[in-house]
Amino acid sequence: MALYIGLMSGTSLDGVDGALADFSDAATRTLAAAYVPFPTALRAELMALQAAGANELEREALAANQIAIHYAQCVAELLRQGGVAAGAVSAVAAHGQTIRHRPELGFTRQTNNPALLAELCGIDVVADFRSRDVAAGGQGAPLVPAFHQALFGVAGLRRVVANIGGIANISVLHGDGRVDGFDTGPGNVLMDSWIARHQGREYDADGAWAASGTVVPALLAALLAEPYFALPAPKSTGRDLFHMDWLDARLSAFPQLAPADVQATLTRLTAVTLARAVAQYGGGADALYICGGGAYNGTLLRDLAAALDGKVAVASTEALGVAPNRVEALAFAWLGYRFNARLAGNLPAVTGAAGPRVLGALYPR
Ligand SMILES: Nc1ncnc2c1ncn2[C@@H]1O[C@H](COP(=O)(O)OP(=O)(O)OP(=O)(O)O)[C@@H](O)[C@H]1O
Numbered sequence: 153m154a155l156y157i158g159l160m161s162g163t164s165l166d167g168v169d170g171a172l173a174d175f176s177d178a179a180t181r182t183l184a185a186a187y188v189p190f191p192t193a194l195r196a197e198l199m200a201l202q203a204a205g206a207n208e209l210e211r212e213a214l215a216a217n218q219i220a221i222h223y224a225q226c227v228a229e230l231l232r233q234g235g236v237a238a239g240a241v242s243a244v245a246a247h248g249q250t251i252r253h254r255p256e257l258g259f260t261r262q263t264n265n266p267a268l269l270a271e272l273c274g275i276d277v278v279a280d281f282r283s284r285d286v287a288a289g290g291q292g293a294p295l296v297p298a299f300h301q302a303l304f305g306v307a308g309l310r311r312v313v314a315n316i317g318g319i320a321n322i323s324v325l326h327g328d329g330r331v332d333g334f335d336t337g338p339g340n341v342l343m344d345s346w347i348a349r350h351q352g353r354e355y356d357a358d359g360a361w362a363a364s365g366t367v368v369p370a371l372l373a374a375l376l377a378e379p380y381f382a383l384p385a386p387k388s389t390g391r392d393l394f395h396m397d398w399l400d401a402r403l404s405a406f407p408q409l410a411p412a413d414v415q416a417t418l419t420r421l422t423a424v425t426l427a428r429a430v431a432q433y434g435g436g437a438d439a440l441y442i443c444g445g446g447a448y449n450g451t452l453l454r455d456l457a458a459a460l461d462g463k464v465a466v467a468s469t470e471a472l473g474v475a476p477n478r479v480e481a482l483a484f485a486w487l488g489y490r491f492n493a494r495l496a497g498n499l500p501a502v503t504g505a506a507g508p509r510v511l512g513a514l515y516p517r
C-alpha cells in the first residue's frame with residue numbers, strides 16, 4: 153500500500169476537499185473523499201487577506217492555525233471513512249490557502265500551519281508545493297496538468313481537461329506525452345461574488361439565476377478586452393487580478409444592467425475564455441472533460457458546448473471514473489506521493505520553470 157491524503161482548499165475559499173488514495177502499482181485508487189466547510193468568519197478573513205490590510209502578519213498566522221485545524225478534521229474523517237490508521241498513511245499533502253499569487257515578483261503564498269497539522273494528525277505533512285517552481289522561474293501553477301496526464305492521458309488520444317474552480321485552468325493532453333496547461337481566467341470567482349452581493353447566496357446553483365438573465369454582448373466584449381486573456385502561456389492568475397474591483401471598474405460603463413443579465417454575462421465569460429483556450433491549444437481534441445465545482449453549473453456547461461461550436465464533445469470527468477469534485481484533492485495526494493519518491497511534480501512546459509523540480513517541504517510527524 154502507498155497511502156496518501158491530499159487536501160485542497162482553492163480560490164473559492166469555501167472549505168477543504170480531501171481524498172485518501174492508494175498509489176500502489178502506479179495506479180490511483182480512491183479510498184475515501186471528504187469535504188470540511190470553513191466557518192463563515194474564517195471565509196471572511198481569508199477573503200480579507202487576499203488584499204493588503206492592517207496587522208496582516210498576525211492575522212495570517214491565526215488564519216493559518218484555523219486552516220490546519222480544519223485540515224486535521226478532514227484527515228480524521230478520511231481515516232474514519234477509509235478504515236485506515238494514521239500510521240498507515242505515508243503523508244498528508246496539504247495545499248494551504250492561496251492568499252497572494254505573484255510569481256512575477258518571485259513569490260506565491262499558500263497559508264497554512266503544516267507544523268500544527270503534523271502535530272494534530274501524527275502523519276508526515278508535505279506542504280508549500282508551489283514555491284520551488286516559482287524559485288525555478290515558473291508560475292507555480294497550474295500544477296494539476298501533470299496529474300491529469302498521469303490519470304487521464306491515453307496514447308494516441310488528444311484530450312482536454314478543464315478544472316473550473318474559482319479560477320479555471322485547462323490541461324491539453326496531446327496523446328504523445330506532450331502536455332500544455334494554463335489558467336484561462338475566472339472560473340466561478342466572479343459569479344460567486346456577484347450572487348453573494350445581490351442575493352446573499354454562495355453560488356448560483358446549477359446556473360439557474362444566470363439562465364434567467366440575458367447575456368449583454370457589449371459588457372462581454374468589455375470583459376474580454378482584459379489583456380490577461382490574450383497573453384501566451386505559461387500564465388497563471390488568481391484573485392489578485394479577478395476580483396470585484398476589476399468587475400466594478402468595467403461595469404461602471406453599464407450602470408443600468410439587471411443583475412441577472414450580469415450573471416448571465418459572467419457565466420458566458422467563463423465559457424468563452426475556456427472555449428477559446430481549447431480551440432487555440434487543443435484543436436482536434438477528442439473530448440473536453442470538466443472537473444471542479446463548475447461541472448455542477450448546467451448553464452455554464454451549455455454555454456461552453458455552444459462556444460465550442462460542436463467541435464469538441466463536453467463531458468464531466470465522471471465519464472472517466474472520477475467525480476469532478478475529487479480531482480484536485482487527488483492531485484495533491486499524488487503530488488505528496490511524488491515528493492516522497494523525490495520525483496518532479498511540475499511540468500516545465502506548463503509552468504515555465506527552468507526544469508523539473510521536486511515540489512514541497514516536509515514536516516515529519
Ligand atoms: N451545484 C452547483 N451549481 C453551480 N455551481 C457550483 C455548484 N457546486 C459548486 N459550484 C461552484 O464551484 C465552486 C467550488 O469549486 P471548487 O471546489 O472546484 O473550487 P476551488 O477548489 O475553491 O477552486 P480552484 O480550483 O480555483 O482552486 C463554488 O464556489 C461554486 O461556484
Ligand SMILES: CC(=O)N[C@H]1[C@@H]2OC[C@@H](O2)[C@@H](O)[C@@H]1O[C@H](C)C(=O)O
Binds near residue numbers: 317390
Ligand atoms: C496559485 C493558486 O492557488 N492557483 C490555483 C488556482 O485555482 C485554479 C487555478 O488557480 C490553478 O492555477 C491553481 O490550482 C490548481 C489546483 C493547480 O495548481 O493546478
